[in-house]
Amino acid sequence: MEHPAREGRGGIAGIRRDFPLLDGRFAPHRAGVRGGDPALDGKPLVYLDNAATTQKPRVVIDRLSRFYLEENANVQRGVYALSERATAAYEHARTTVQRFVNAASPAGIVFVRGTTEAINLVAAAWGRAQLNAGDEVVVSEMEHHSNIVPWQIVCEEKRASLRVIPIDDAGDLRLDEYERLLTERTRLVSIVHVSNALGTVNPVREIVRIAHDRGIPVLVDGAQAVAHMRVDVQELGCDFYAFSGHKVYGPTGVGVLYGRPGILDALPPYQGGGGMIRSVTFDRTVYADAPQRFEAGTPDIGGVVALGCAVEYLEGVGFDEVASHEHELLAHATAMLSSVPGLRIIGDPGRRAAILPFVVEGVHPHDVGTLLDHEGVAVRAGHHCCQPLMKRLGLAATVRASLALYNTRDDIDALAAAVARAREMFA
Amino acid sequence: MTSDVLELYQQVILEHNRHPRNFRAIEGGRRAEGHNPLCGDQLTIHVRIDRGIVVDAGFQGSGCAISRASASLMTDRVRGLDVEDAGSLAARFDQLVTSPVGSPVEDLGTLTVFAGVRRFPVRAKCALLAWRTFAAAIDAREETVSTE
Numbered sequence: 001m002e003h004p005a006r007e008g009r010g011g012i013a014g015i016r017r018d019f020p021l022l023d024g025r026f027a028p029h030r031a032g033v034r035g036g037d038p039a040l041d042g043k044p045l046v047y048l049d050n051a052a053t054t055q056k057p058r059v060v061i062d063r064l065s066r067f068y069l070e071e072n073a074n075v076q077r078g079v080y081a082l083s084e085r086a087t088a089a090y091e092h093a094r095t096t097v098q099r100f101v102n103a104a105s106p107a108g109i110v111f112v113r114g115t116t117e118a119i120n121l122v123a124a125a126w127g128r129a130q131l132n133a134g135d136e137v138v139v140s141e142m143e144h145h146s147n148i149v150p151w152q153i154v155c156e157e158k159r160a161s162l163r164v165i166p167i168d169d170a171g172d173l174r175l176d177e178y179e180r181l182l183t184e185r186t187r188l189v190s191i192v193h194v195s196n197a198l199g200t201v202n203p204v205r206e207i208v209r210i211a212h213d214r215g216i217p218v219l220v221d222g223a224q225a226v227a228h229m230r231v232d233v234q235e236l237g238c239d240f241y242a243f244s245g246h247k248v249y250g251p252t253g254v255g256v257l258y259g260r261p262g263i264l265d266a267l268p269p270y271q272g273g274g275g276m277i278r279s280v281t282f283d284r285t286v287y288a289d290a291p292q293r294f295e296a297g298t299p300d301i302g303g304v305v306a307l308g309c310a311v312e313y314l315e316g317v318g319f320d321e322v323a324s325h326e327h328e329l330l331a332h333a334t335a336m337l338s339s340v341p342g343l344r345i346i347g348d349p350g351r352r353a354a355i356l357p358f359v360v361e362g363v364h365p366h367d368v369g370t371l372l373d374h375e376g377v378a379v380r381a382g383h384h385c386c387q388p389l390m391k392r393l394g395l396a397a398t399v400r401a402s403l404a405l406y407n408t409r410d411d412i413d414a415l416a417a418a419v420a421r422a423r424e425m426f427a
Numbered sequence: 428m429t430s431d432v433l434e435l436y437q438q439v440i441l442e443h444n445r446h447p448r449n450f451r452a453i454e455g456g457r458r459a460e461g462h463n464p465l466c467g468d469q470l471t472i473h474v475r476i477d478r479g480i481v482v483d484a485g486f487q488g489s490g491c492a493i494s495r496a497s498a499s500l501m502t503d504r505v506r507g508l509d510v511e512d513a514g515s516l517a518a519r520f521d522q523l524v525t526s527p528v529g530s531p532v533e534d535l536g537t538l539t540v541f542a543g544v545r546r547f548p549v550r551a552k553c554a555l556l557a558w559r560t561f562a563a564a565i566d567a568r569e570e571t572v573s574t575e
Contacts, residue, residue, distance in 0.1 A: 362445075363492075364490065364491035364492060364495075365466075365491075366466050366491040366493075366550070366553070367436075367491050367492045367493070370432065370435070370547065370550065371432060371436075374431065374432040381466070382465070382466050382467065383466075383467045387467070390467065396466075396467045396468065396469070396489050396490075397466055397467055425436065425441070426441060426444070426445075426492070
């Protein structure tokens with residue numbers, strides 16, 4: 001099997017060149033952005049919304065394209081060579097992802113549309129089979145809506161209830177409260193690995209250990225983790241792990257649900273259809289084993305293949321390089337932003353990933369976002385799909401800068417300067 | 428700073444954001460709630476109507492500069508108008524901020540500063556929140572107004 005991820009080898013230096021959208025000069029005229037604002041023409045794009053989605057390296061874009069140019073056929077059913085080739089590429093991506101998160105077997109890797117669908121899958125399939133009236137599901141105050149709403153839906157259906165681990169003022173989970181919340185009624189803990197709004201890295205291993213001591217399974221929402229740190233699902237010990245392809249330099253529309261050995265085969269199907277059965281009669285249908293049981297219908301084959309390429313690219317760069325680069329950038333960003341008058345960084349968790357939320361005195365986050373955009377700096381402003389967390393923080397919205405392996409100190413300096421100018425304008 | 432953004436954040440808007448007028452509740456008046464789910468902005472519009480005339484208007488809540496300035500200018504502007512004229516002004520303001528860039532702009536006095544929002548479709552909702560909530564208040568509609 002060829003290795004498509006040649007670029008990125010040898011570390012971080014010059015890595016921006018691997019990303020066509022970031023390489024060279026931002027050309028809003030050509031891109032048709034905002035009617036082609038001439039003041040931005042020729043400025044580099046400062047992309048700091050990586051927690052929303054990352055840009056894609058050329059190898060990933062090329063891999064997606066090559067699939068459709070040379071390999072396109074449906075998977076798992078054709079008897080002809082092209083279909084076998086597509087199936088091989090698709091299953092190669094599965095073993096690549098298996099290695100990427102160190103799952104025990106490729107059967108533990110289910111391809112879905114993204115983190116949201118992965119959590120919905122577990123809420124629907126596991127919840128339908130396992131939840132009863134009076135049962136409890138434990139989430140935390142810092143969850144994204146996608147790790148709240150699916151549980152609310154299934155809890156309402158089953159007359160079960162949702163319990164919430166509070167956070168402290170620094171933005172860390174209250175582990176003492178967590179232990180208190182676990183009772184004989186607790187059926188599942190579903191917890192975010194890295195908070196998309198605060199950047200908090202949760203002590204997942206400890207959270208899992210505490211739940212497992214009581215026989216309670218744990219789902220981990222890894223959407224914001226996998227691009228920034230080596231994730232080893234066996235070391236974490238979790239029962240389910242969910243992440244999205246597009247936040248780890250892959251395409252949108254594909255994601256992964258990991259299930260530990262044995263747990264997926266015990267679940268009823270999520271969706272019914274082709275590809276997920278062993279045999280069908282009008283009297284009785286026998287489902288396929290995992291992972292096929294949970295992949296009804298034709299999957300996003302090209303997207304999955306390109307996702308495999310994306311994680312190979314990231315492995316090629318190396319997590320030691322990624323972590324040290326992002327750590328250094330985060331320290332620089334923290335120092336630079338702290339020096340902007342009137343700027344307040346939100347939260348001070350014990351361990352923070354490359355996500356930095358802040359507010360600026362006298363300037364609403366949306367105004368900060370608009371003003372930064374007009375200097376070519378892309379950040380996110382709003383509640384970040386974490387309305388309960390925003391309520392806890394007593395904020396309507398924040399500005400969020402989120403970093404990736406291709407960001408530079410210049411990006412951070414441009415951000416800090418643009419925020420300072422926004423504040424001056426509103427003073 | 429680009430010309431677009433300077434047209435959006437005109438001095439009038441920045442000034443009303445800093446020092447909003449009529450930022451208060453009105454006892455015994457009508458009220459309506461407005462909500463912009465995209466950004467979480469929350470606005471309460473208060474109106475007192477006497478014999479068909481808007482005799483007082485105020486607002487409370489949190490929002491960006493565009494939505495605060497819009498509410499501030501609106502509450503000044505509608506005072507003294509009869510309900511029908513106020514409703515029609517709300518419709519004309521809607522037209523002003525949602526019409527395509529380059530199309531003619533109706534002169535609505537100070538309110539015309541919001542024409543700059545047309546280049547920022549996402550932000551048009553911010554400018555409209557106060558007016559749509561106000562329209563609900565004078566119609567005495569019960570439900571929360573949403574700009575989604």
